[in-house]
Amino acid sequence: MDVVVDNYQFIGIGFAATVLLFLISGIGALLLGTLLVAMRVGPIAVMRRAAATYVTLVRNTPLLLILVFFSLAAPKIGINFQFVKIVISTGWGDIRMTNAFAGATVGLILYTASFVCESLRSGVNAVPVGQAEAARAIGLPFGGVLSNVVLPQALRAALPPLASTLIALLKNTTVAASVLVLESAYALKQILDKTPGTVEKLWPIGVFILVFVILVELLSFASGRLERRWRVAR
Amino acid sequence: MQETTDAPLVRLSGVQKWYGELHVLRDIDLSIARGEVVVVIGPSGAGKSTLCRAINRLETIDEGEISIDGQPLPQEGKALARLRADVGMVFQSFNLFAHKTVLENVTLGPTKVRKQSKADAQARAKELLDRVGVGHQAAKYPAQLSGGQQQRVAIARALAMEPKVMLFDEPTSALDPEMIKEVLDVMVDLAERGMTMVVVTHEMGFARTAANRVVFMADGAVVEEADPETFFTNPQSDRAKDFLGKILKH
Numbered sequence: 466m467d468v469v470v471d472n473y474q475f476i477g478i479g480f481a482a483t484v485l486l487f488l489i490s491g492i493g494a495l496l497l498g499t500l501l502v503a504m505r506v507g508p509i510a511v512m513r514r515a516a517a518t519y520v521t522l523v524r525n526t527p528l529l530l531i532l533v534f535f536s537l538a539a540p541k542i543g544i545n546f547q548f549v550k551i552v553i554s555t556g557w558g559d560i561r562m563t564n565a566f567a568g569a570t571v572g573l574i575l576y577t578a579s580f581v582c583e584s585l586r587s588g589v590n591a592v593p594v595g596q597a598e599a600a601r602a603i604g605l606p607f608g609g610v611l612s613n614v615v616l617p618q619a620l621r622a623a624l625p626p627l628a629s630t631l632i633a634l635l636k637n638t639t640v641a642a643s644v645l646v647l648e649s650a651y652a653l654k655q656i657l658d659k660t661p662g663t664v665e666k667l668w669p670i671g672v673f674i675l676v677f678v679i680l681v682e683l684l685s686f687a688s689g690r691l692e693r694r695w696r697v698a699r
Numbered sequence: 700m701q702e703t704t705d706a707p708l709v710r711l712s713g714v715q716k717w718y719g720e721l722h723v724l725r726d727i728d729l730s731i732a733r734g735e736v737v738v739v740i741g742p743s744g745a746g747k748s749t750l751c752r753a754i755n756r757l758e759t760i761d762e763g764e765i766s767i768d769g770q771p772l773p774q775e776g777k778a779l780a781r782l783r784a785d786v787g788m789v790f791q792s793f794n795l796f797a798h799k800t801v802l803e804n805v806t807l808g809p810t811k812v813r814k815q816s817k818a819d820a821q822a823r824a825k826e827l828l829d830r831v832g833v834g835h836q837a838a839k840y841p842a843q844l845s846g847g848q849q850q851r852v853a854i855a856r857a858l859a860m861e862p863k864v865m866l867f868d869e870p871t872s873a874l875d876p877e878m879i880k881e882v883l884d885v886m887v888d889l890a891e892r893g894m895t896m897v898v899v900t901h902e903m904g905f906a907r908t909a910a911n912r913v914v915f916m917a918d919g920a921v922v923e924e925a926d927p928e929t930f931f932t933n934p935q936s937d938r939a940k941d942f943l944g945k946i947l948k949h
């Protein structure tokens with residue numbers, strides 16, 4: 466137990482970085498995923514095909530490969546994020562959102578957006594065609610039909626798969642962390658390396674798992690609440 | 700001057716449509732004058748819905764031309780959306796926006812398409828909802844209303860756009876018998892106020908009270924047209940006689 470208490474600052478910063486990485490990637494993935502689904506169901510054939518190809522390619526690529534690409538291959542062909550230099554100083558230490566953090570964010574957004582797109586598309590397919598027809602019939606253009614009628618309803622139908630996607634993202638931030646970012650997983654490793662004895666080593670892992678379980682539960686809870694609130698309005 | 704007011708509001712000429720091998724609209728020529736109420740009637744699969752939906756281009760056509768108020772229907776995009784705003788449509792299955800309240804259903808078009816202020820749109824929406832008899836339901840969601848109430852909201856939603864013409868595709872055929880009258884009453888009132896209407900329906904009572912003309916369709920073609928009294932009492936074609944025989948039996 467001492468090992469957790471002694472290193473609380475280290476662990477705290479690690480989790481703060483994870484949560485930030487999760488939040489930024491989550492918002493980015495939701496936005497990019499929405500754009501992709503708009504292209505995917507839109508009237509322009511080229512866009513439909515482009516979005517479909519993107520989703521197929523990215524969904525079938527292991528996340529690790531994408532992250533390794535951004536950490537090893539991308540800099541060699543001139544793609545790097547050296548220009549990102551955000552450092553948040555806290556009493557416990559610095560949260561560094563720099564090159565590696567940005568690379569992880571971009572990798573996670575590109576990867577997760579393909580799943581967001583597919584979740585939303587399943588939602589769009591669940592919206593009866595009559596809804597879009599009625600929206601077109603009052604004179605809304607394609608964008609208006611999508612943003613005022615189809616997507617809000619699709620979002621309600623897509624909530625369970627979207628929540629799963631976000632939970633997967635939360636877990637994936639640790640994958641990203643181990644490849645790219647100095648945050649909780651790395652913090653954990655450092656702590657473990659310094660910790661003598663097998664039983665003592667279990668404590669930090671326990672705390673690590675516990676906090677992640679809590680974060681995942683929070684997400685499920687929020688999605689459950691939203692689902693219930695939207696039930697009448699469907 | 701005279702010419703523009705006498706010109707038909709809706710005009711279909713030489714309209715053809717195929718679904719693969721199936722010829723669903725056969726060389727349709729139809730003109731609808733301002734203020735006229737036209738009832739379209741015919742057996743299932745005759746192409747009535749397709750015709751109705753072609754008028755606001757929810758269905759594309761393969762040949763011929765459709766124009767509204769002298770303007771040919773645009774192909775796609777903003778111009779088409781603008782034209783659709785002038786054509787109200789009421790569906791058999793209501794199609795109210797399920798995630799919006801009754802009031803929001805009626806104000807969406809006026810605020811987003813007509814760019815009216817929210818306050819103006821709401822005031823007008825309340826008037827219309829009162830007129831169709833569902834004013835006190837404004838804060839409810841569609842799923843909380845009966846079919847008849849939903850269909851009246853759908854009519855109010857279409858009217859809120861101040862359309863030049865209203866299309867109805869079997870507006871009462873998804874309703875329980877006791878709700879049919881409340882919807883028909885609203886439609887009769889609308890007809891009396893001079894709205895131009897195209898109504899696909901088998902409600903002969905409505906046709907007799909409100910329609911200026913009955914258009915009988917079969918197998919994708921307009922087989923016969925006449926004023927309601929003439930059509931129902933003295934149909935000319937065998938198809939129409941046969942059809943009326945079937946629906947009058949019960």
Ligand SMILES: Nc1ncnc2c1ncn2[C@@H]1O[C@H](COP(=O)(O)OP(=O)(O)OP(=O)(O)O)[C@@H](O)[C@H]1O
Binds near residue numbers: 721742744745748750
């Ligand atoms: N999307 C479609 N693809 C292929 N065929 C279609 C499609 N929509 C309609 N049809 C066919 O076109 C014909 C005309 O259909 P339409 O819905 O216009 O008939 P209707 O006169 O409205 O019939 P009902 O009284 O049953 O509503 C029917 O034979 C129908 O099966």
Ligand SMILES: [Mg+2]
Binds near residue numbers: 747748868869
């Ligand atoms: Mg029909």
